[in-house]
Amino acid sequence: MTPEPTQSLAEAAAEIQQLLQQLEKTNPTATGAQQEAFVTAAITPTKKKRLINALKEGGQGAIEEFLDNPYLNVAIRIIEGWRNP
Numbered sequence: 001m002t003p004e005p006t007q008s009l010a011e012a013a014a015e016i017q018q019l020l021q022q023l024e025k026t027n028p029t030a031t032g033a034q035q036e037a038f039v040t041a042a043i044t045p046t047k048k049k050r051l052i053n054a055l056k057e058g059g060q061g062a063i064e065e066f067l068d069n070p071y072l073n074v075a076i077r078i079i080e081g082w083r084n085p
Contacts, residue, residue, distance in 0.1 A: 016043065
């Protein structure tokens with residue numbers, strides 16, 4: 001990947017992580033579906049497309065590089081859901 005897509009991927013991944021942390025503070029028992037709905041509502045369609053493309057191009061490793069472990073599986077599941085609605 002070129003540096004620009006990597007940077008935008010890092011920013012988008014960090015945004016997902018921040019959203020999940022925010023939800024965790026207000027609703028620590030949120031289900032996976034609630035987490036996905038919360039993040040999906042907050043992420044713009046453009047960022048969704050970038051994350052989907054990054055997942056296609058770089059695989060999970062590209063996303064894993066930017067996320068702390070507790071949020072990794074949730075973020076991957078959300079992005080996969082966007083890719084396969």
